[in-house]
Amino acid sequence: MRVLVSDCLRGVACRFDGSSKPSRSVKRLCEKVEVVGVCPEIAAGLSVPRPPAEQVGDRVRLIDGSDVTEDFRRGAELSLDRARSRGALKKGAPLAVLKGRSPSCGVGLVYDGSHSGRLIKGDGVFVRLLKKEGVCVVSEDVVKACEPSVEHPVALVLGSGLGHLAKLVRPVRRIDYHDIDGFPADATPVRDHRFELTIGTIDEVPVAVYPGRIHLYQGYSAAEVTSLVRHARHLGCRDIVFACATGAVTGNAHVGLGILTDQINLTGRNPLIEWDGIRDVETPFVGMVDAYTPYLRTLARGVADDLGIAVDEGVYAGVLGPCFETPAEIGMMRALGVSYVGMSTVNEVIMAHALGMNVLGLTLATNESGDPDTSHESVLEVAGRYASDFERLVRGVLHLL
Template sequence: MSKEDLVEYCAPSMEHPVAIVLGSGLGALADRVKVVRRIPYEDIDGFPQEALPIEGHRFEVLVGTIDGVPVVVYPGRVHLYQGYNALQVTSLVRHAHRLGCRDIILTCASGAVRDAKPGTFGLITDQMNLTGHNPLSTPEGAAHSLFDTPFVPMTGAYSNYLTTFAREAAAEVGVECSEGTYVGMLGPSFETDAEVKALGILGADYVGCSTVCEAIMARALKMQVLGLTLVTNKAGAADNSHEAELAAGNAAADDTTGVLLGVLRRLGGLQA
């Protein structure tokens, strides 16, 4: 769907909607969208046509508003561990950019490497990409045509002003937050004790299997990035499971929605 198509279906105030990618168990916000247009993921350029959503995800873009703020919501993603390449897993980011989004909120579930408590939120202030993949490392001209250079500085990749908005929004609704570095691993297996110890030495606070490639692509496209992770488990715990992640996400649905709504209100104030 082109930006021109978007304008056809949306009010003029939607020139710069906010993009939101919802991770495992974090899809409750999608129910708040006043939808004016639905786009199947299969219509997104570069998205793998054969992909099926894992539990806790769905593949339909919701274009509309939340409390009057223009949004493009992606209630699911594909992952490197499903066998897709870094360009495919970042197709949602490129799609959002083509629809005029300048700000993007990347949400995900993660394991706590150090002190963060399961059930709390983490504001991602930095990242380490240990997946072995990078969406800018590709010979495909279609991707390179979107940005000036693949040699993108990643210092400051997570927006200070968006993180401040999230910090304020969390305090406003009484949600406990930590802040720190998110490490992206390939997955899908959970981390070993030795890996958790190594990640702690490297300075990691959270670990998961998404987000880092999306943040790299968004940075290359000069988008402002907010990273919000729900800490669903302790990294390295013997009883970790995807089902437990989803349960933790569902339990935190009201808190997640409250924080994201607070961020959107603040962004809406900037656009007004």
């Protein structure tokens, strides 16, 4: 996987004051990917050191008021050409990790032009070009926030036919689900689900693996269904991977592995209705843009491409269940742009996003929606065929994190 990375984050002294801003998290990522280093300001021929510049509207000005917008645009275009020539924009979903806040590489926030340290919403000149090319652009803060540690393990919630991943864990501790606050005491697992959390490591990456879940169609509330997510957050997990079995909507997706990009909640339930009793959620009015973290989605896409694993991407529709969809419902979902249909995940993602967690959604589409021969047994059978690829995909993502 090729990744564009700001040179200053790798330790190159190219900032306006002649310094660098190395990030240990970014440098660790760089050890695992093919790096294309960039610095738009050096590409433009600007000197090191040089007067500081900040963004004022759509212009870039030095501290003395001089307009250097064209220099910054030229550097951005030259850096984009370098990325193309190195193949960083050709394969899969390209990724760029840039030094935040600058008029070139600021992602989401840039200095406001007053040279006082104040920030405003916006993207730098180079970032705007990259986004037009479909590149996922993140700051070093995102890489650091997603990096696992013993204090912040990666949570994995596994659905039907996917729980075998728990066997990869080198265990440190096990917790019965019934000892988890909010998990119903009378809950019993459906076939192939286990109700025992395993905390430990997979390939030396700290993880907390939940090899089963409960569902709304079993009569549980949205708050109970999302109790595992709240538990993971209280354990310190900042990243959470939801894996689920789904049906593929013909014409929009195929049977096999998929990466979830967005969701439509058709369950009629929402865990934030009961938000008064949820710690760490200040308000139920949570924005759901990028509920599935773009950075994690891009890493998963890159891992799949590098390993030669066939993976689709698409929107997930969560339904109440337990019956499968009618032909009319499938036609509706196809028209809505839905790729995958399942009976879990959407409420869990709402809760994780409300708690500020980084979310990756992976699915195994075990059948085409509407297939009259679909059963729980057939779901498990197909899941077994894709077990190896699913395992390689998850381990690859954990390795990059």
